[in-house]
Amino acid sequence: MAKILIIDDERSIRNTLKDILEFEKHQVLLAENGKQGLDMACNQLFDVIFSDIKMPEMDGIELLSALKEKEVEAPVVMISGHGNIETAVECIKKGAFDFIEKPIDLNRLLITVRNALDKSTLVTETKILKKKVATKHQMIGQSSAIQKVREMIERVAPTDARVLITGSNGTGKEVVARLLYEKSNRAGAPFVEVNCAAIPSELIESELFGHEKGSFTSAIKQRIGKFEQADGGTIFLDEIGDMSLSAQTKVLRVLQENELTRVGSDKSIKVNVRVFAATNKNLKAEIEKGNFREDLYHRLNVIPIHVPDLDDRKEDIPLLVDHFAGLICTEQGTQLKRFEDNAVALLQQKSWNGNIRELRNVVERLIILGGNPITKEEVNLFA
Numbered sequence: 001m002a003k004i005l006i007i008d009d010e011r012s013i014r015n016t017l018k019d020i021l022e023f024e025k026h027q028v029l030l031a032e033n034g035k036q037g038l039d040m041a042c043n044q045l046f047d048v049i050f051s052d053i054k055m056p057e058m059d060g061i062e063l064l065s066a067l068k069e070k071e072v073e074a075p076v077v078m079i080s081g082h083g084n085i086e087t088a089v090e091c092i093k094k095g096a097f098d099f100i101e102k103p104i105d106l107n108r109l110l111i112t113v114r115n116a117l118d119k120s121t122l123v124t125e126t127k128i129l130k131k132k133v134a135t136k137h138q139m140i141g142q143s144s145a146i147q148k149v150r151e152m153i154e155r156v157a158p159t160d161a162r163v164l165i166t167g168s169n170g171t172g173k174e175v176v177a178r179l180l181y182e183k184s185n186r187a188g189a190p191f192v193e194v195n196c197a198a199i200p201s202e203l204i205e206s207e208l209f210g211h212e213k214g215s216f217t218s219a220i221k222q223r224i225g226k227f228e229q230a231d232g233g234t235i236f237l238d239e240i241g242d243m244s245l246s247a248q249t250k251v252l253r254v255l256q257e258n259e260l261t262r263v264g265s266d267k268s269i270k271v272n273v274r275v276f277a278a279t280n281k282n283l284k285a286e287i288e289k290g291n292f293r294e295d296l297y298h299r300l301n302v303i304p305i306h307v308p309d310l311d312d313r314k315e316d317i318p319l320l321v322d323h324f325a326g327l328i329c330t331e332q333g334t335q336l337k338r339f340e341d342n343a344v345a346l347l348q349q350k351s352w353n354g355n356i357r358e359l360r361n362v363v364e365r366l367i368i369l370g371g372n373p374i375t376k377e378e379v380n381l382f383a
């Protein structure tokens with residue numbers, strides 16, 4: 001059921017439209033002039049607004065401009081008994097969703113409502129998606145450990161320096177990489193993420209550098225690699241400690257010469273890419289074992305950023321719990337649940353081997369299985 005506002009100085013038109021739309025199970029509110037309609041539109045959320053053009057005091061064109069100025073996002077459909085092409089074009093230019101002439105054709109009206117509702121739904125979904133993206137890459141906490149990471153991001157992001165991000169699983173290394181990118185001068189350019197641990201060793205070179213058609217059995221067409229895709233932007237090599245030595249050699253060449261060669265080709269391709277790398281391994285120990293190239297390590301480790309374990313920043317747990325509770329309840333479309341103070345205190349006493357990822361999972365479990373508020377007993381039971 002949609003909420004629709006009809007603004008028209010003719011009572012008969014208002015009532016006719018109201019009867020039609022209420023028959024279609026929509027909620028309909030009425031305004032008898034432009035000023036009243038503007039006030040209602042600014043103080044309530046509507047899915048669609050219908051407005052007559054010829055009205056005393058404030059006509060439909062003036063109302064349309066005022067609605068846009070007030071940032072009312074509902075699609076506005078203009079109605080006129082004196083319609084012509086010029087008027088319709090002017091309305092559309094000023095931001096109207098559609099234009100309908102009187103007498104109103106029933107089928108035309110219902111199709112317009114359906115299309116306008118589709119647009120409202122799309123706008124809402126886009127806002128939710130943007131909010132999810134924005135909240136996904138936040139660094140929550142006020143501890144001195146996390147403040148140091150924030151300060152480093154602010155200082156390093158505007159440069160083109162390579163960054164090596166270290167830390168245990170679940171500490172938020174990807175968040176650091178994303179924040180570095182978003183605050184960098186390359187923020188409008190591509191951000192390409194590669195999980196080196198998730199790609200089989202025999203495919204990693206093709207994934208990173210691309211290949212030519214026929215270069216190996218399954219190469220049925222040319223492939224552009226991740227480094228080429230990131231040209232002008234940033235590539236994030238996650239879990240780089242799991243990369244094969246042969247791929248490490250080629251990555252080193254890209255970093256040294258700013259050029260690459262696709263698998264099965266002898267042609268060099270110039271690239272301009274900023275590199276972030278992350279690992280949960282001790283790369284110095286891996287170098288001693290012969291698993292990681294020392295020269296590549298020094299190329300990547302221009303700016304080291306270590307993300308602390310959650311056990312080293314337990315004072316941030318109350319903020320993280322509040323953040324995740326709000327995020328999860330929004331995602332699930334449920335009433336916001338709060339945690340009792342002693343429940344949060346108990347979460348602070350626990351050891352978090354899985355770090356922030358583990359804490360988020362526990363918060364989600366408690367929101368699903370616990371009451372409101374979530375108690376200390378429920379933390380003991382489900383955490």
